[in-house]
């Protein structure tokens with residue numbers, strides 16, 4: 001009798017499908033994934049592939065972005081429940097109110113946003129290229145949404161040269177971390193390097209040894225030869241680093257670092273989505289066109305090197 005992994009792989013072949021998995025997914029998902037990485041890297045893979053079907057093991061804004069970049073492909077989200085709390089913190093009415101409060105200022109939206117929000121923003125960014133996007137816009141001030149902590153981190157990285165006025169969204173997963181967690185971890189593992197995501201509260205980022213996106217954190221481990229690393233981002237990153245670097249030690253800063261939305265997908269869900277071709281992402285034409293302009297603007301003002309790859 002064939003295993004679930006074998007069954008998924010057979011279906012993939014029969015249907016000319018690929019599975020893209022975000023590195024916050026349950027690590028078992030990698031067994032059937034054609035590509036594993038951060039959200040933008042996966043979207044680019046979605047665009048490049050000649051597959052007819054893309055199963056996106058991630059959250060809904062990522063599957064939407066893949067659909068925007070590959071409108072003629074069937075994009076499936078294995079579990080409809082997998083939204084993103086941060087992306088859901090702003091709707092179009094709230095965005096319009098925010099813009100009305102700060103008129104005539106370019107709007108930068110983090111890729112963790114719905115297609116409708118992208119459609120009403122000027123340029124998109126990811127955590128890997130946010131600093132360059134804001135810098136390359138060439139404005140003295142930008143509006144940044146939904147994540148206030150990423151926006152303020154960008155402002156700091158640019159030494160305050162660009163005023164970043166942020167919407168008050170946040171990631172509940174990263175915001176669970178406190179300064180006390182870092183202090184406790186440093187007592188237990190004094191030689192370990194603390195690597196934090198810029199979605200963390202600024203008090204945590206300020207005391208980390210390194211702050212960077214998912215890709216930058218993984219690259220930091222790859223390119224340094226410390227013996228110990230403390231991971232202050234979602235558990236999936238920790239699980240993959242532990243699996244891939246057996247000669248190094250990793251600690252998860254807190255066991256609260258789990259994004260429930262990212263953990264919905266099981267191998268069963270991927271199998272069912274592929275078998276039944278269910279939970280297809282559809283977007284209306286007007287929204288898609290405007291959202292694509294916002295994404296294309298990001299490509300225009302950043303070099304391909306900025307795009308996240310794990």
Ligand code: 13P
Pocket residue numbers: 022037038039040111112126127128171199213214215308
């Ligand atoms: P990436 O853009 O690095 O894939 O991160 C997505 C995310 O949800 C971070 O919390």
Ligand code: SF4
Pocket residue numbers: 059083084085086087112171172173174234259260261262
């Ligand atoms: Fe959204 Fe936070 Fe989960 Fe990322 S970790 S998908 S920002 S809720």
